[in-house]
Amino acid sequence: GSSRSVEEIFACFGNQIMGIGKMILCLDKLHESEYTGRIWTLCDVYVAVQRDIKITLAIPPHALYIDDICRQVTSLQDIFDFCKVNSAKAISTIPTDAEYIKEKILQQVGTFHHLDETVEQLLVTEILQLLKSHNKASEFAIEIDQEDSRYFGVSLDFVLSEFKCLYRKKAPEAEWRLHDSCEVTEPGFIVKVRDCCDVESGVVAWDDLDVCSPPENPNFYQLAGLLAYGPHALGKGQICPRDGREDCSVVDALLKQDESARANWFFSWVWGYRLHTVVRALDLWLRRFGAKTWCNDRHAYLWWCVFVNNQFRMLQDGEIEEPGRDFGRLLEGIGRMIMCLDTIHESNYTCCIWTL
Numbered sequence: 001g002s003s004r005s006v007e008e009i010f011a012c013f014g015n016q017i018m019g020i021g022k023m024i025l026c027l028d029k030l031h032e033s034e035y036t037g038r039i040w041t042l043c044d045v046y047v048a049v050q051r052d053i054k055i056t057l058a059i060p061p062h063a064l065y066i067d068d069i070c071r072q073v074t075s076l077q078d079i080f081d082f083c084k085v086n087s088a089k090a091i092s093t094i095p096t097d098a099e100y101i102k103e104k105i106l107q108q109v110g111t112f113h114h115l116d117e118t119v120e121q122l123l124v125t126e127i128l129q130l131l132k133s134h135n136k137a138s139e140f141a142i143e144i145d146q147e148d149s150r151y152f153g154v155s156l157d158f159v160l161s162e163f164k165c166l167y168r169k170k171a172p173e174a175e176w177r178l179h180d181s182c183e184v185t186e187p188g189f190i191v192k193v194r195d196c197c198d199v200e201s202g203v204v205a206w207d208d209l210d211v212c213s214p215p216e217n218p219n220f221y222q223l224a225g226l227l228a229y230g231p232h233a234l235g236k237g238q239i240c241p242r243d244g245r246e247d248c249s250v251v252d253a254l255l256k257q258d259e260s261a262r263a264n265w266f267f268s269w270v271w272g273y274r275l276h277t278v279v280r281a282l283d284l285w286l287r288r289f290g291a292k293t294w295c296n297d298r299h300a301y302l303w304w305c306v307f308v309n310n311q312f313r314m315l316q317d318g319e320i321e322e323p324g325r326d327f328g329r330l331l332e333g334i335g336r337m338i339m340c341l342d343t344i345h346e347s348n349y350t351c352c353i354w355t356l
Helices: 002-018 040-048 066-072 074-080 097-111 113-132 133-149 156-161 163-173 185-194 200-206 220-228 250-257 275-291 310-317 329-336
Strands: 022-026 053-056 153-156 176-179 180-183 260-262 266-270 301-304 337-339
Touching: 002 022, 002 040, 022 040, 040 053, 040 097, 040 113, 053 113, 066 113, 074 113, 097 301, 113 260, 133 153, 153 156, 153 250, 156 163, 156 275, 156 301, 163 220, 163 275, 176 185, 180 185, 185 220, 185 310, 220 275, 250 260, 260 301, 266 329, 301 337, 329 337
Parallel strands: 022 053, 266 301, 266 337
Antiparallel strands: 153 260, 153 301, 176 180
């Protein structure tokens, strides 16, 4: 139970799990499991997550009775509450071990938040999959799909490693024209002029614009008109889980590639920012603060409105989505925010009332 022996076990387990590369987390039950109340088992998760180890769950059948679960949860918020973990209160047979492990975690990452969140997300995913696999829970499962999708975030790994390449691949597929010295796609142009003319007039006006090449460094208005709505968008033709209609959000489209999941960061930004500005800012943020916030690109999922909202409905059709859009509740549920500035002095961010 000495600090030295615990330190040695930390190092030894880290080396062992790196050599194996995968971990099975065995629970006795989903709600208030003995596993989630013990600091040594949560320490296993902590070490595994630090080393980016794949974790899966093993749960006995009696803990997965659908009727029992449905009696205890009736909404998505119920599921989140049902799966809550509080590692700060976890115990050990030897109290000094618990004190030392908690102290070590706080010294390294400053919070228990991500450790709790990692286990909670595994539990939530298990329940969602269970509900969706039972026909008698299908209505509830659909409700969860609708709600859960609005709480998704886009993978930071996707933004940093694939987004620019995807734009370069997709941009030549669309026709671009100049309007007010700015390159636009036809869907982007229709949205841009919708407040001053009807769609039919906008289509006619589009034909009078000069054809041009795609922008090298687009802003997010331009990106949305290519990738978030319109014929070349990532969600084009895919069923939206929120309303059952064709054409979905970017995060829904990315789900099958594991490039979206429940958001754990809220991203605050300005639509007029250029792509390279945002990607470089996020890359620098990750390198400077990622370790301090216990985050790497594989674990960070950003609630970022251009990706999360269904822009086919909101921008293209001018509808207002109904995401239970209480931003206070959304931010409280995520618990962390990245504020993205383009410049320190006279930033566009500080001039925008929505970001403030």
